[in-house]
Amino acid sequence: STNLGSVAAESSILTYKMLGQSGQEVQATSLVFTPNTPPPVGGWPIVVWAHGTTGVADVCAPSKAALADSTKDLISKLLAAGYVVVAPDYEGLGT
Secondary structure: OOOOHHHEEEEEEEEEEEEOOOOOEEEEEEEEEEEOOOOOOOOOOEEEOOOOOOOOOHHHOOOOOOOOHHHHHHHHHHHHOOOEEEEEOOOOOOO
């Protein structure tokens, strides 16, 4: 589950195009968590969370699997501090 309670206004999956390792355009996904506070002037700062290896199957991607409690704690603390958190999946996972 990606439910972060009262600290996240929204958690969503962002789908986008990027250049893959082969140099070709590929589809990619990221989890995006937005703080449950009004944005400051100039917008929220962003933290990109580079998660550890989670497996090689598509269902292992953080955007598809439940987040560990320790990960939820980390993301919750960043959101409470006023950061947007972006968690990109590895190329080929989550799509």
